[in-house]
Amino acid sequence: ETGVTQSPTHLIKTRGQQVTLRCSSQSGHNTVSWYQQALGQGPQFIFQYYREEENGRGNFPPRFSGLQFPNYSSELNVNALELDDSALYLCASSLRDFYGYTFGSGTRLTVV
């Protein structure tokens, strides 16, 4: 049984650019959630995907968007990057109607 894999592990982007982060969910899980963790803070919910559709969204602007693919893997896209987007982005997979979440190691994004 494989865990959650995220890529890349680190990324440096310039303000105004666009970025795509990737997540492979744990085998058997059908739901993917994305979280943003700023330095010294707890993770904050961005959105969740189930059956390739957005299934809940936190307080993030529309320039944060995502996709889920038929194999349950997922992408997080951020357009028009701002300095405050610098954070650790965590992906978590779960099985709908069950409570266990498995988190990946995250992608650390730095916007300069």
Added chain:
Amino acid sequence: GIQVEQSPPDLILQEGANSTLRCNFSDSVNNLQWFHQNPWGQLINLFYIPSGTKQNGRLSATTVATERYSLLYISSSQTTDSGVYFCAVGNSGNTPLVFGKGTRLSVIA
């Protein structure tokens, strides 16, 4: 929305000491989990404990749902216990987890 408060924010322990971490939440929940974030950023699930008491080795947790708090106990701490401990709550398995700000634990030899 649900508010989650964790205390203390920082804790420094000598190896072998015991500690108690607290999580208060503002509304009734059906999902409460404790996580340990290692220095590489990965969140490791320690307990799923919306109510009652569970133990796993040197770690145990208790949630008193009626009083809206949960406690994580670490006994005989080791340097590998260092990291940030998060409490996260939710209303069901399909709603997002709301995290507290965490307790940063440093265990020194």
